[in-house]
Amino acid sequence: MRDGGYMTDARPMQIGELAERTGLSIRTLRHYDEIGLLRPSARSEGGFRLYTADDESRLLLIRRMKPLGYSLEQMGELLEVVDGLAEAPGDSALAARLADIRDEAHRRREDLRRQLDAADEFVRQLESR
Template identity: 45%
Template sequence: MKSEERAGTSKGTTPRHTPGYVTPPERGLAGAEMRDVDPVPRFRIGEVAARIGLSLRSIRYYEETGLITPSARTSGGFRMYSEVDVQRLLTIMQMKPLGFTLERMREILADLDVLRDPDGTDEARREAHSRLDDLNSEMHAALVDLAQQLEIATQFTSRLDDELAEFPGA
């Protein structure tokens, strides 16, 4: 493994202390914000990993599965990523804990790509927009369900606290 690719991967190191580190946004950029992002490849894989807190192996895995493709490679074979690529990885990081399959992630990323493609057709954009709008509605419904589950869990925990307080050490 090349030293550039090992950067920021050891446990206990804080990427914030890495020169040039920029705290990643809590969520990736979207829509109009993405149009202003520099698409020129500027970052090696280790720099990206350190910046967003993702392992080198995860980035390579996402490449192997077709979720991301480095924008370029140096003459020495180093993967080079643009800010657009970094934002794509942040989107993947958000989808992963939500239980999306790799195939579903590919579909969502493809729809986002269609929306951002200045050469895309209006029909393709409408279809992608419709699918993403449906997904957004599903996510909002899931948030409502989770809020209800959280409320029930809070009430149950409170009830258990009361029961345990009534019979300490029993």
């Protein structure tokens, strides 16, 4: 079952199902595993990657960073901060780093909004000709 785009059952899924659910390619998921950005939670007896709802949620977070132009390294850093805060919620250094990342995301979003406004203006000019 899915709830708001997230997997809600406890059944692990293989890479193809995760790719389909998130709109990312199997190749991308394998690459993320190779570089340590998103490792599967387990492997089947046959060696197939197995992913959980938490893995899907983590992958969707990564996917949402892509349009903002974050590098794979920056995505990894955010995940380290999120993981660190989950383990030590009161860590002020990690909380400050998360606030910096959040501020940067707002700046990047505003840049995209300005680009979209310019694109809309361009389309309007083309349509008026």
